[in-house]
Amino acid sequence: MKQRGLRAANIMILPACLRHPALFIALALSFSTSGHSETATKPLRVYILAGQSNMVGSGALSTLDAIGDDPATAPLLERMLNAEGKPRTCEQVWISSLNGKYRTAGGEGFGKLSPGYGLRKEDPTLPGDCIGPEYTFGLTMDEHYDGPTLLIKTAWGGKSLHLDYRPPSAGPYVLPDEKREKLVANGKLEKVLADNAEYSGKYYGLMMNHVRKVLSDIPRVYPDYDEAAGYELAGFVWFQGWNDYVALADYPLSNGDEQYAPYGELLAHFIRDVRKDLEAPELPFVIGVMGTNGNHTPGLFNEGGQSQLRMERFRKAMAAPSLLPEFEGIVIAVPTAPFWDDEIAALGMKQLEIKRMRSLIDKKSPQGPNADGSMSQEEKKKFLEDFTAETFSPEELALKARATAAGGFVHYYGSAKFYAQAGEAFARALLQANEQQEESK
Template sequence: MLQTTKLLIAVFATFCCFSEAIAQKPLRVYIMAGQSNMVGTGGISTFDYIGDDPKTAPLLKKMLGPDGNPKVCERVWISSLNGKMNQYGGEGFGKLTAGYGVRRTDPTKPDDFIGPEYMFGITMEESYDGPILIIKTAWGGQNLSVDYRSPGSGPYVMNDYQKEVFTKKGKLKQVQAQKKEATGRNYRYMIDHVKKVLGDIKRVYPDYDADAGYELMGFVWFQGWNDFSDLTTYPSSFGDKQYDQYSKLLAQFIRDIRKDLETPKLPFVIGVMGVYGNYTPGTFRIVNNSDHRMQLFRKAQAAPTELEEFQGTVVAVQTASFREDALGFIDQKLTEVKIMGRKLSKKLPDGPNADGSMTPEQQKAYIETYKAKIVTPQEMALWKRAASIGGFIHYYGSAKFHAQAGKAFAEALLEM
């Protein structure tokens, strides 16, 4: 009996030491920032579609708990700051689960969407048996040239082309004032929130062990549409150097992040924009030479990784392959339906309602018939299963895209 008691005491002591060792592991902190695709429009309603593809079915298994509902991570916490354009917004925080994507009504309350943070956190939890904290700050419609412009890039200065364009419109002084007010605003929001969370970690993660401390382990940046589509800041007259300024701004952004967070070698992941995917014909619409511009922009986003100062600590992750061509094909057909609807309502000369004789009911019936001719029932079933909100700019609201991107971002950091 005495021997049994000693054995039980020894086992209990070993277990306690093991538990204490786990509890005292440093908190690993990751920062994720950007615009609307970092916010995330991946509909929870599209989760099942992830399981249709043998390549991504394993991701779905990791994203669902034993009860079939989205998994709640036990060792990953998140603080997510989001709000309407140009507003600081509100914070949602707690254990990481689905629902930290776009929050349409109230940024402090869960909604039915994920961003890259969900699979990012799940992947990190698999790689580390200690606690993890994700701090996410993202706002839709924000650019790097103005909104996220970091201190080292100095004030925003208009180029000659912009001055000419806005002078002709009689808006030069108005636009200059707007840009002056907006310059660096979201960068400040981001830094302020990160410091706020790190200054009181227990508010977000109640079991934080201050003795074990925390380690800033990486930064993920996923942004680009508003700079890509800004043809005054980045005019086509610049030719192949059209987006070179973005590269310079992003390199300085990395330097300033490291300086302001006092982490000189903070690993940094650049999520390269994947809109238009791999340029498969028929899956996107070309406007203002957009396919060529996208190639230039992706190159500009990845350019900082080539700088000697960033070797081994900054990496670019291409996301184009995660964009669904199947959804792109359907989207183009649905766009044709919308165009036909505009032709009817506006009584355009080349439309079937040129004389304006069709009633609203007749127009609706015509559109339904037209849609049935070009979009098959199978395509509509796929669309309802795989897409949610946001359109092509937001990867059709597919959780499959956001899950793959989040996993890739995490793996890139783990490799560094």
């Protein structure tokens, strides 16, 4: 096995580009696009993608057509489709994706990059009906690198950085005092301590083990691998955050503006450890900064629990490692809030009204129409159908069916449009890093 490392470079990502994705993409589009001639002489570029459920990806294939409704993203959809108008399969990009349910390592799916490497509800080894960031990430790499590319993706829903992905150099997870006191009072301390001992850093280990497994036998995943040309570890993408954002016992509000600062410190440990363990000290690293709630347009997100303030603090902590002198130019924070769709969020808030009404009916709440509990199942169903028709216009219902799927706001309403834009942005950031590393050789 022959590995070639990409050298580091001073990579300038202009702040304006990060604030305005259209400018970022316009800049990146200046990269040359070429065919795939003489690929056998090119080293295999390997990119690692890791995170939790948003890296898994719940962008439903049923929502792909909605990408074309927006003039800003219609060209992206065109690139995603083949001559027959179907999502295309890459001939020069291969993927190995490890995913499982709850606290299992799960199974591996691998092959040429195609749709279906997002959420796999039944069997993780078989194609599903969703995409994550990997799809347009790979398509973009395919368009801009005249050689083969391999994606190694490891992602599990509901995983935190402070526990599950905890990097080795951060030391074992330690329960916060307040959390410990509550567990003592409830008689659950011993069980939780045992769980923490088992899962502290477990998914970091599973991630690294899978990466090593793939790299130790590349032809298993990419049959045409050229041993003489070797491979380059060309970049790492991290897209995670929700389970840390909501872990208020570990990141208490009482810490003020520094509430989530420990997350940034953990992520810096994570980057150092990944590079050390892969023997790639200058590996370019992209941090996908969580985009939930977008720019917090009033009325289009749940404002409880100081969610806007907390999200602003969390995004700052996520991006913090990119500002450290040791990571200058080779750790890049890419915001995903600009890819949040307010029109879809408006539909989500209306759907929340339906959910609340259903709860009032089922619980026979005094505030609801079933206070005396006399409604039959058919009457409940008819009431909710009428309430839905009053809440949504016909046009809104049509858009909801076309542009959204399961997952709710935490998973960007199942919109493939979000995941497609995020994947492309991650790829372009690493392409710029790769290009400047090549120029520095």
